[in-house]
Amino acid sequence: MKVERELMRGAGPVAVLKLLAGGAKYGYELVEALSAQTDGVLAMGQSTLYPMLYNLEAQGLIVGNWASAPSGRDRKYYSLTEAGQKRLVHDTAQWRSVVQALSTLGVIPSASRLAWQVEAT
Amino acid sequence: MTGEHPNAHRSDPRQQGVARLGEEQERQVREFVEAVVRRTRLWRDERNEVRMELLHHFDDGVDAGRSLEQLFADFGIPHIAARMIRVSKMRNRSWNWHVRHRVLQIFAASVCVMLGCLLILLARLHLAWPGLPHDDIGQFDLVNHRVPREERGWPDYRQGLMLLDRTPLRVSGTTPALDLRGQPTDPHWGRLVSYLEANAKSLDLFVQGSQRPRLGYIYRDPTNDPWLKVVGGRTAAETYPIHVTRYETLLPHYQDLGYIRSLLYSAAIRALENKDLPSFRKYWQAQLRLAAQVLKESEFIVVRSIGSASTATALALLRSLVIDHSELLSNEQLADYLRDLDGLPGASKGSTESEFRTFFEEFLQTTYTAQTDSGGRLTVAGCQTLRRRLSEVSPHETLKCAALLAEKEAAGLDTAVGIPVRNPSSLSAAWMQEMTALRWSTNLANRRDLRLEMERLLTLLQSELDKPVALCRENFEGSAYLTELQRIVASPDELRRYWPVFLVLPTSDYTYWPERSQESLKMLHDGTLATVALEQYRRRTGKWPERLEQLVPADLPHVPQDIYSGKPLIYRVVADKPLLYSVWRDRDDDGGKPLPKETTGDGPHDGDFRLLPVD
Numbered sequence: 001m002k003v004e005r006e007l008m009r010g011a012g013p014v015a016v017l018k019l020l021a022g023g024a025k026y027g028y029e030l031v032e033a034l035s036a037q038t039d040g041v042l043a044m045g046q047s048t049l050y051p052m053l054y055n056l057e058a059q060g061l062i063v064g065n066w067a068s069a070p071s072g073r074d075r076k077y078y079s080l081t082e083a084g085q086k087r088l089v090h091d092t093a094q095w096r097s098v099v100q101a102l103s104t105l106g107v108i109p110s111a112s113r114l115a116w117q118v119e120a121t
Numbered sequence: 122m123t124g125e126h127p128n129a130h131r132s133d134p135r136q137q138g139v140a141r142l143g144e145e146q147e148r149q150v151r152e153f154v155e156a157v158v159r160r161t162r163l164w165r166d167e168r169n170e171v172r173m174e175l176l177h178h179f180d181d182g183v184d185a186g187r188s189l190e191q192l193f194a195d196f197g198i199p200h201i202a203a204r205m206i207r208v209s210k211m212r213n214r215s216w217n218w219h220v221r222h223r224v225l226q227i228f229a230a231s232v233c234v235m236l237g238c239l240l241i242l243l244a245r246l247h248l249a250w251p252g253l254p255h256d257d258i259g260q261f262d263l264v265n266h267r268v269p270r271e272e273r274g275w276p277d278y279r280q281g282l283m284l285l286d287r288t289p290l291r292v293s294g295t296t297p298a299l300d301l302r303g304q305p306t307d308p309h310w311g312r313l314v315s316y317l318e319a320n321a322k323s324l325d326l327f328v329q330g331s332q333r334p335r336l337g338y339i340y341r342d343p344t345n346d347p348w349l350k351v352v353g354g355r356t357a358a359e360t361y362p363i364h365v366t367r368y369e370t371l372l373p374h375y376q377d378l379g380y381i382r383s384l385l386y387s388a389a390i391r392a393l394e395n396k397d398l399p400s401f402r403k404y405w406q407a408q409l410r411l412a413a414q415v416l417k418e419s420e421f422i423v424v425r426s427i428g429s430a431s432t433a434t435a436l437a438l439l440r441s442l443v444i445d446h447s448e449l450l451s452n453e454q455l456a457d458y459l460r461d462l463d464g465l466p467g468a469s470k471g472s473t474e475s476e477f478r479t480f481f482e483e484f485l486q487t488t489y490t491a492q493t494d495s496g497g498r499l500t501v502a503g504c505q506t507l508r509r510r511l512s513e514v515s516p517h518e519t520l521k522c523a524a525l526l527a528e529k530e531a532a533g534l535d536t537a538v539g540i541p542v543r544n545p546s547s548l549s550a551a552w553m554q555e556m557t558a559l560r561w562s563t564n565l566a567n568r569r570d571l572r573l574e575m576e577r578l579l580t581l582l583q584s585e586l587d588k589p590v591a592l593c594r595e596n597f598e599g600s601a602y603l604t605e606l607q608r609i610v611a612s613p614d615e616l617r618r619y620w621p622v623f624l625v626l627p628t629s630d631y632t633y634w635p636e637r638s639q640e641s642l643k644m645l646h647d648g649t650l651a652t653v654a655l656e657q658y659r660r661r662t663g664k665w666p667e668r669l670e671q672l673v674p675a676d677l678p679h680v681p682q683d684i685y686s687g688k689p690l691i692y693r694v695v696a697d698k699p700l701l702y703s704v705w706r707d708r709d710d711d712g713g714k715p716l717p718k719e720t721t722g723d724g725p726h727d728g729d730f731r732l733l734p735v736d
Contacts, residue, residue: 026177026181027174027177027178027181028177028178028181028182028185029181031178031195032185045195045196045197046175046178046195046196046197046202047196047197047198047199047201047202047205048197048202048205050171050174050175050178050202050206050209051202051205051206051208051209052209053209054206054209054210054212054213055209055212057213058209058212058213059212071184073177073180074173074177075177075181076170076173076174076177
C-alpha cells in the first residue's frame with residue numbers, strides 16, 4: 001500500500017534521515033531501502049527522491065559527496081549532518097506523538113501501538 | 122556558496138556511461154535523462170551533476186537486476202520531476218543569489234502590476250467619450266437664421282468689404298500698411314483721404330448696412346465663402362466644422378467690422394474737415410448703429426468691448442463737434458444730435474459672469490463624459506482641448522501662469538508653441554501626451570466636482586461684479602474672489618484637481634473691462650449730454666457755467682457722475698474752454714492732465730480721463 005502524497009511529503013524526509021542515520025547511502029540505495037524496509041509503503045521514484053535529497057541538502061540536514069564505489073563507478077553518497085541528526089531526533093519525537101494520538105483515538109490498533117512503544121524503549 | 126557547484130569537476134557521466142546496457146538501451150536512458158535535465162533549466166554545473174546522478178541511478182538499477190521499463194515506470198512523471206529538481210536545486214544556491222532573485226521577482230511583479238494598471242487606466246480613458254455632441258456655432262447661427270434678410274446688416278457690410286481695396290492695408294515694400302483711422306493732422310491723412318474717395322461705394326454699403334436693425338452674421342453661411350477665402354483662405358464649412366468650436370476662429374468678421382468702424386470714423390472726420398455736416402451725421406450715426414448691432418448680437422466680452430469702444434469714439438466725435446465746431450451747428454441740429462443720443466445701447470449692462478458660465482459649460486460638454494452618478498470622466502478629446510488651452514496661456518496673466526505653467530511644463534508643452542496637438546512628430550511626444558492624459562484623467566476632479574467648484578467661484582466673482590465700481594472695483598487684488606483663487610493656487614492638492622477652472626476664469630482685473638466699459642460708456646454718454654447742455658447754456662447766456670449744477674434742470678436732468686470716485690465729474694473753465702474729466706481708476710485728481718496714449722487695463726495711471734477737451 002502506498003501512502004497519500006501529502007502524508008508522503010511529511011513522512012518521506014524523516015524516513016530518509018532515518019536511513020542515513022545508519023550510514024552514508026547513494027540514491028538508488030535509498031530507493032531500494034525505502035521500498036524494502038517499509039514493505040513498499042514509503043517507496044518513492046527518482047522524481048520524488050532526488051528533489052527531496054536536494055531539499056534536505058539545501059536545509060543543511062544532509063551532505064552529498066562524490067566518491068568511487070568498489071566497482072569503480074562514481075556515486076554521490078549522502079550522509080547525515082549534525083543538524084540532520086538533531087532534526088531526526090526532533091521529527092521522530094513528533095511522529096511518535098502523532099502515532100500515540102492516533103492510537104488513543106483507535107485509528108491505529110493497540111498491537112501496533114505496543115510495537116511502537118517497544119521500539120521506543 | 123557560489124553558483125559553481127563543488128562537484129562540477131566530476132568526470133563526464135557520458136564518458137562513464139551506463140556500462141551494462143546495450144547501445145539502444147543506453148540511448149533510451151540518455152534521452153530520458155537528458156529530457157529531464159534540459160527541462161530543469163538549471164545552471165550548467167548543476168545540470169551536469171543531476172545528469173550524472175540520474176544516469177548512475179539507472180545504472181545501479183540495472184545492476185540490481187531491474188528492467189529499464191520498470192525503472193522508467195518508477196521514475197515518475199519527467200516534467201514534474203524536472204520542476205521539483207529545479208526548485209530544490211535552486212534552494213541550494215547562495216543567499217546573495219536568492220536576494221537578487223527575490224528583488225528581481227518583486228521588481229518584475231511590480232512592473233507587471235503597474236503595466237496592468239496603466240493599461241486599464243488607458244483603456245478607461247480611451248473608452249470615454251463626450252456625452253452629447255455639442256455645437257456652439259450651430260446654436261449661434263440658429264438665432265440669426267430667424268432674422269429676415271432685410272433686417273440683417275452683415276450682407277451689406279460683406280458686399281462693401283468685398284469691394285474694398287485691401288492692398289493698402291498690407292505692408293508693401295517700404296510702404297507701411299495704411300492706418301484707416303486718422304485726423305487731418307496725421308501724416309498719412311492725404312493717403313487716407315484718397316483711399317476713402319476710392320472706396321466710396323464700400324462706404325455707402327457700410328452706411329446702408331448700419332441702417333438695418335441687426336448685424337445678422339451667420340457663421341456657416343456659404344454666401345460668406347468668397348469673403349472668408351479673402352480673410353482666412355478657407356470656406357465657411359472648412360472654418361466652422363460641425364461639433365468643433367475653435368473660439369479663435371469666431372471673430373474674423375469682427376476684425377473686418379473694425380475696418381468698417383475706422384473708415385466710418387475717418388469719413389466723419391473728413392466730412393467735418395469739409396464742413397459737410399449732413400455727411401458727418403451720416404457717418405457718425407453709422408458708427409453708433411454699427412456699435413449697437415455688435416452690442417446687441419454678441420455674447421463675447423471682446424466683442425462687447427469693440428462695440429463699447431465704437432460708441433465711445435462716436436461720443437468723442439460729437440463732443441468735439443459741439444465744442445470745437447459749434448459754429449457749424451444750429452440749435453435745431455444740436456437738438457437732433459441730442460435725440461440721437463437717446464436710447465444708446467451702451468448703457469446696457471453685460472453679464473461677464475454668465476459668459477464665463479457659458480464658456481465653462483461648453484468646456485465641460487466637450488471635455489468630459491456625460492455627468493453620471495460617478496460624476497463624469499475626462500475624455501481624450503478633453504485632454505486635447507486642455508493641451509491646446511494650456512499652450513495658449515497668456516504670460517501676462519500672472520496668476521494663471523502660477524497655476525498653469527507647472528502643468529504646462531509637466532505636459533511637455535513648449536511655452537511658446539506647444540507640442541502639436543494632433544499628429545505628434547515623434548513617438549516620445551506621443552508617449553508623453555498619452556502619459557499626460559493619463560495623469561490628468563486620474564488627478565483632475567470629475568465633471569460634477571469641477572462644476573461645483575466653478576459654481577462656487579463664479580458666485581464669488583458675481584458678488585464682486587455686483588459691487589459698484591466706485592466702491593470696490595479697484596480693489597480686485599483684495600477681493601474674496603481673488604483671495605480664493607490664490608488659496609487654490611497655494612494648495613497643491615486642490616490645484617491638481619481644479620486647475621482647468623483657471624483656463625476659463627478671469628484672474629486679473631481685466632475682467633472688469635466689459636463691466637467697466639459698460640459703466641464707463643454710461644459716464645461718457647452722460648458727459649456727452651452734459652457737453653451739449655454746456656453749449657446750450659453758453660448759447661443762451663453767452664458764457665460757460667461755473668458749475669455743472671447750473672445746467673440742472675433746464676439743460677440737463679442730472680449732474681453726470683464719475684463712476685470711479687462716486688462723485689460728479691470734475692468741471693471747470695480753463696482759458697475760456699470747458700474742462701470736464703473723470704479721476705479714472707487711480708481716483709486721484711491729477712488736475713485734468715490727459716492719460717498717456719498707451720493706457721492698458723492694468724497698472725496705475727498717472728492722469729485723468731478727459732471728456733473735454735477731446736484728446
